[in-house]
Amino acid sequence: MRTLTGVGSTPLSGVGTAHWHRPEASLTLPDRPDPSAVDVDAELARFENARDAAREAIRSARDRAAERVGEEEAAVFEAHEQFLDDPELVEDIEAAIESGTPAEHAVSDRFAAAIEQFEALDGKMAERADDLRDVRDRLLRILLNTDAATDLGDLPAGTVVLAERLTPSDTAELDPDGVAGIATVAGGRTAHAAIIARSLSIPAVVGVGESLREIEDGTELLVDGTDGRVVVDPDAAAREGADADAAAAVPERVSTADGRPIEVAANVGSEAEIAPAAERGADGIGLFRTEFLFYDRETPPTEAEQYEAVTAALSAFPDGRVVVRTLDVGGDKQVPYLDLPDESNPFLGRRGIRLSLDEHRDLFETQLRALLRAAAHEHGEGIAVMFPLVSRIEEVEAAVSAVESVAADLAAEGIDHAVPELGAMVETPAAVFLADRLAERLDFLSIGTNDLTQYVMAADRENDGVAAYHDPLHPAVVRAIDRTASAAAGTDAWVGMCGEMAGDPALTELLVGLGLDELSMSAVTVPAVKQRIREIDSDAARALADEALACETRAEVRDALGLDGE
Structure with a gap:
């Protein structure tokens, strides 16, 4: 038995038989x-x-x-x-x-x-x-007129796929029920293929290096995506460890070592993701992306369709919270039949709550009707409604007014309903600076680190020319997170975070130290983050956060967190 090391990409383990994927042979x-x-x-x-x-x-x-x-x-x-x-x-x-x-x-x-x-x-x-x-x-x-399809969609159960690297297309073809793991010579944790592997809950270790090439087809392997290990010919003890990891879901809620409770929820972007989130031990859904209801069709979903989708999520988490984001389209999210505006810079244009309150007010009110009705469902006490891309107090007041108006209409029609928790996503610098006023008016704030980083750093996350700027560990972004959490401290509003940053166990102590009450992430990372929270002391976490807040460069922040430089 020998061990190769790389970068853990999906925090799961699996044991299977090596199969080399060499697409270059046909090219x-x-x-x-x-x-x-x-x-x-x-x-x-x-x-x-x-x-x-x-x-x-x-x-x-x-x-x-x-x-x-x-x-x-x-x-x-x-x-x-x-x-x-x-x-x-x-x-x-x-x-x-x-x-x-x-x-x-x-x-x-x-x-x-x-x-x-x-x-x-x-x-x-x-x-x-x-x-x-x-x-x-x-x-x-x-x-070259070669077969456009790869062999990756029809692999024997228990296969560990080895490759120089996997492309996003390769990875999206994999069957998570059959593939026991992935290991690659090259690649990084934030590559698109790695992100897709995490979404599919496939154990993955990337960047193993040239030593991986020594492994032959048919070799028995253990892929440990938590510690970044590939074990060749694992013994019984190593196999038992992998089996334990596979069952490592933490169904109960967790607290830090000194007793501070932290909610750990899952991001969900389709109905198919609800059950896996519950199976991985998520406390609830911290980001229910309703856009999937609007895609791949020619007309918007009806009130009834939206009600059914949301109540299905509530039923899956009868004792948890389901945070439903109202329709967030525009920018990089286009829906053809909505005839969205063609803008020179759509990320800075009409998207999110701006569209809901203006061009698509009818869609917004239909969605609110479904959500308020869902709040009266058997498990409806757990629903929360979140408005995306808030940047003005007037938007919040208009959105809350819309909720009140819809509630009045439902009451007049004799339809059962309730007003859920209301919150806003903090994705813009404006929302950061207004966080104290938002917290006075709303029940919660949820920090969307992907867009917040984009707007704080003035760096389009889809523009490769400025990719180095799009780092949530830049001091400006860390300080924006701190400012948001501090603004809500002492109010009745809780503060959460959804996005890739929330699901990285290496950053959990920092986020706890910054004062986050809830973390929402890809379901596959829920167990690792829960286990990490149990090990954290709140005072030590705050000291770490203070050290990070004193840094002037992202390299200094990474050093303070004990992370490898980039």
């Missing part, structure tokens, strides 16, 4: 012909046809991923489509073809250069190279 390019022998017009047509076919395949992959892992995770495929249509890439490939290079060689050459540029950068920027590989491989499979 061998033919010898380059003499440029004079190349039919330029034909090659340009082949390239354009390949782009059309790849675009269709990417959209199909997005739809499949949305159904399996949720809309948020599936959004990566929208970035893939942007790569496919990137003017600089397309123009360079066409120029190479016009100089006598066959389409497949032109694609391979240009994408190789782009991948090399990304890999020379740090952190998340380097990890986006995998997205470029995904797009390149789609194009090459089409141009």
Whole structure:
């Protein structure tokens, strides 16, 4: 028995049989012909046809991923489509073809250069190279007329997939009921493939290095995604440890070592994610994304459909809280039949609560009717309603007024209803600075770290050119979190957090120290975070938070937390 180490990506363990995935074997390019022998017009047509076919395949992959892992995770495929249509890439490939290079060689050459540029950068920027590989491989499979499908969707039960790296498309094909684990030579925890693996609850260790190549097909492996280990030929004790981890859900609520209770909830973006969240021991749902009800259809969901979806979630957590976010579209979330505005900078335009109070007031009121009716359900006491992208007090007052108006209408109609807890997402600097006033008017605040980081740092989270700025451990973001929690201290409002940051056990002590009452995350990370909370002393956590707040750079923050630099 020997152990290889890497970066734990999904905090689960699994035991199975190694299977190497080597897609590059089917992508061998033919010898380059003499440029004079190349039919330029034909090659340009082949390239354009390949782009059309790849675009269709990417959209199909997005739809499949949305159904399996949720809309948020599936959004990566929208970035893939942007790569496919990137003017600089397309123009360079066409120029190479016009100089006598066959389409497949032109694609391979240009994408190789782009991948090399990304890999020379740090952190998340380097990890986006995998997205470029995904797009390149789609194009090459089409141009080389190889089977566009991989073998990853039909693997024997108990397979541990080994690869140089996995692309998002590869990972989205995996069957979580059959795949025992993933281990890769390269890759990082925040790469899109790793995020999808977490959403699928597949144990994963990435960045193991060259030693992984020594493992042969058929070798028995243990993948420990918590400690970042790949154990070759595990003994009985190691297997028992993996079995214990597989059953490590913590169903009861947890407190810190000195008795401070912290609620640990799950983010849910589809009905299929409700049961796994309960099975992993989530106390409730801290972010119920209602957008999935509006996608993949030609008309908005009815009041009855929304009521059924929300009450199903409430029934799954009869003693817990279900925080329902009202419709949050616009920006990177488009719904064709809503005819959303075409804006030059949609992240700074009409989205979230702005649309609900203006262009789509009718949808907002229909949703509120469903939610207030759900509050009168058998388990309706646990429902909370959260307004997205709040930046003005007037928005909160208008939203609360809408709730009161809908309640009055339901009462007049003799329909059972109740007014749930009301809260706002803190995603904008404006909401941070107004947090004390928001806490006076609402029952809770929930910090959305993905968008908050984007807006605090003025860095589009979909723009690879500024990916280094999109780090929730930047001192400005840490201070924004602290300011929000401090503003609500002493009021009746509780403060939570939803987003990738909340689900990282390495950051749990910091978040407890900053004063968070609730953490909501991908269901797979709930047990690890609960176990971590039990080990934390509140005073020590506050001291750690103070140390982080005194830092001036993100490198200093990471050092204070004992994290590896990026």
